[in-house]
Amino acid sequence: MFPLLRRMLPAAVLAVAVTLTLAVPATAQVTLAEAEEAYTAQLAWYQEVLRQRAAVLETHERLVEQLEAALRERDQEVASNLQGRVHDQGLQLLRWETVAERESELLRNAAQNLLGALSRRQDELSEQIERSILPITTARLRAELQAVDQRYGQVSRESGAQLVPQLIPVPEIRIDLRDSPADMRDKADFMESRAVLYDTIVVSIEREIASRERRLRATRGADGLLSDLSRFDDDLLTGGGLPRLGAGAGGRAETETPLVLADLTLPEQIAALRLLREQAEEFRNLARERAEAFRARADGPGTRSGMPGLRSGAES
Amino acid sequence: MRARQGVWRRCGSAFLLALAAGSMALGMASPAGAQLAWRDFVISGGIATEGYQGNLEAAAVTVRDSADLASAVVGEFAVRGDLVAGLGEGRRARLAFDGGVRQYSARGFELRDYAPREWAGTMDLSLTQAIGQAAAVAGWVRVRGREVEDRPPMPLFLQAGYRSALGGLRAELQPGEHRWDLEVRGEFTDFLAPAFAPQVRILDRRTAGAELGLRPGWDRDGSFRFHVGGTFAHYPEQETFLAEDPFRRDRVVHGGVSWSRESEVFTQVALEARANRSNSRRPEYDAATLRAIASTAVGLDLSVTGYLALTAKRYRFTTDAVRLIPGEEANSATQAYIGLSRGLARNLDASARVGWVRAESEIGGQYFQRFGGTMLLNYRPGF
Structure with missing residues (x-):
């Protein structure tokens, strides 16, 4: 998706x-603080996963380069050793890819909860601004509303939850x-x-x-x-045409x-x-x-x- | 008049009945409150001029004419639509149909002027059930009918009329980043042979096959799909002249890759290879086909679309009587089309297209050509 x-x-x-x-x-009715805490923790962990994946990828690429060099120089012993390490590192990379995909999904869910909570807070602040009497209170509420607006935009951008x-x-x-x-x-x-x-x-x-x-x-x-x-079988002369958009008798399963x-x-x-x-x-x-x-x-x-x-x- | 009634009986009524049955099935399957939505509905009409070259033999055509070149003016009318019903709980039904008629006024033959008329209609009905967030199963049926009146001799090649029914089951699974799909399908096709041309029935076939596909979750521009599959085909009217195995049976293995990209430049490219093996030596071949289409908006409310298909084919055995049927056995054909379309109003657009086809005739190694231009108006009520 x-x-x-x-x-x-x-x-x-x-x-x-x-x-x-x-x-x-609105999704799950969590408080803003809870949603913020969950999102921040998930974002930090997701970024850590990305860092780990990047490190594994870097090692993998370096090993591949070394392997290519060994193959060019026909150094079979080194190449054989490196092939095993490349394979192991490739498996690690695959694992991190899977973890990154799963954590990305969790991050999106956390972001949606936070966006819902921020949205509710925006509503509350708008109502409070309407009811406020003291200019100093109004100014404070507006400043908070602006901060909530900015946070909403930031979360949307960094999580992709549009x-x-x-x-x-x-x-x-x-x-x-x-x-x-x-x-x-x-x-x-x-x-x-x-x-x-x-x-x-x-x-x-x-x-x-x-x-x-x-x-x-x-x-x-x-x-x-x-x-x-x-329609009139003109495409059958080459054994059938390209699949049409949204066609294919079964069509693409729509699970999202x-x-x-x-x-x-x-x-x-x-x-x-x-x-x-x-x-x-x-x-x-x-x-x-x-x-x-x-x-x-x-x-x-x-x-x-x-x-x-x-x-x-x-x-x- | 009688002939036209026959067409309606054979083809049109089959299509309309299928359409009605599909609509009823969709209606019955739709509980109260189901969300019905037209994804597309298009009424098209237009005119074309075409030229044909290649005085070749054709097994399925009863008349021969010595003309090497012929031409025709063609009127066309078609309707297609795609209706989807959300049935709740991850269940979805879909009805798609596409039907039309083409009337030719052909000139250039030695015997007489022909006025062939093609009727064709297809209906797809499918039911998809999502299983969780990462899997789905679907069952589908497709019925198709086709009829040709006043079928002309070569070089104006028109496929013979037939009626067919297909059905299948499809499963999709996305356990990780890759999406897998598996489909099993069966087909039943009978050709409409006039009494004086029973040889057309040699095309009747029954097939069963399966295909496994993989859409990798690569973070790349566009979407790839790899597939591999096999099909068993039985031709109950086609003899092998072998007493111990009298009717033709084929086994086809195919595999390929396709790439598509949906953006402001829509692109789709597919490469497929197939190997046909049979209990009859004649139709054994290996073939590969490359197809590509690209379309983009170019300003002034204009869009340009190009399509190209190339097939290379190699027979395993040389025989004296290679009588292959165009369209049925992956003939060596090259097709190229390019078209422009422009919106005339919110629901109406016009398109102009030129095309060229060079295809192998029923005698292997000999080719006929078809070239021409088409003007079409497409009306989308409500879209």
Whole structure:
């Protein structure tokens, strides 16, 4: 599944942009601290496995070079000795390859748990920012939200756990009767920054759609020609044509979960990305509208320093 | 009119019945709430002009004509689709079909002008069950029918009509980084011989075979698959003229490797070798075929596709009466096609293609050629 994922989701741009604000479906309900601890430990062990594998590979390559040199010099005794060592080292390499594959899968699972926990924390922080009264508290929460966003992006990148993305909705930050003009402008700036982020995501998604449409055209071109040749047996003149995509009477067994974008067919991926783009555009427009509303209120009459405990609650 | 009804009885109705049966089977197998999804559905129509060269003998054609060159205008209509139903718990059903008709208006023959019509239809039905995260089993059936009306003499070679049924079981297993697959399959094919050409029935065959495949989990660009397999074939209407072993029986061993890469340049290359051994000396041969296809989008909403197939073949014994059947015995053929397609609307694209085929006739060592151009419109409702 991993090579497939790498092939079909090469867009680091989308990963960077989307992962800043995206959430994954909740998996196991572990706490953020537990998920972070499990992921960090698994990542450290996986990196250790990769180091061990690299060391074995280096030794293996060095032995192979020595063996080739011995064979060139027709030194049978040395060559015979080296052949055995190359064989042993090859077996070790194979074992480490298997371990690396297994640990990679475990790392992906740990990453998915952590991404789920980070996503839930993002939701909590957004709600807390909405409810916060003191500017110092709001600033602290925003800083934490930013850190969580960055951690989300980092985990996504280093684990490769890119699932079908879901956008985080526009935060429900409201106008409070106690807000000063500065608070309003602050909220407007926050909403504007969200709108800019959604804009970036829209552009990234459009690039992804365009890339997949080109791939789809190439795939359909090949599939159409092979279909035309096999339909009337024109390909039988050479004993049968190439297997058609998705054909082969049994077809490829599909055991992976469809939650991973790369496992969807290209038309399904394009449809999913189009939906995501529409949603991102809606969120961008909404964020921009709210930013304008905050700014209008900040610059207009009727804004004053709020009284503790009072919230309008109706405006958004 | 009567002839056309016959075609529907033999081929079209078989295909439609198979399609209906497949749909019913899929429907019956789909519990409430099963997710049905069209992976593709394409309606195609177009026109082609083709030329043919090679005044050769053909065992399955009753009429001979002295023309060495002939030409035809061909109209074509086809429908194909691929429907998948997710049945839950790792179970999936798939129905794929592909059918069409080609009407020729041929010129250049000495005897008369011919107007052959080809009907062909294929339906695949499969059921796949995942077993855990690393294994799956699948059962599949395929029915196929083909009919040709007003079959012309050479050099316009058209395969004879037939009906066939295939079925198989397939298992896939990925214990580590490599993915293994094993398939056993059987086939039953009967050719539709007109009363005045019973020799066509010599192509009737029953086969059983198995293939083992390996997709290495190499971290390389593209995906490889190695395969090896064997097939037993029995030809109940083809005599060996040996009293102790009167009917032809073949054993085919094949193996090869294929490589495919799905990116903005789609590429697929396959190399396969096969050895055919028989209780009859005549059809014993060794052959190797290289096939490649590449397709890519080139801007302006255009995509270009190229296909090439080359076969080399060597007979084990020289006989006076080498009467091999094109398409049935890995003939030495070279095929080359190149095409351009362009999107005209969201669901509609047009394609233009030129092609050339040079293939061995039924008399070993002699070749006929086919060349021409095709214009097609492809409509994908809902895609």
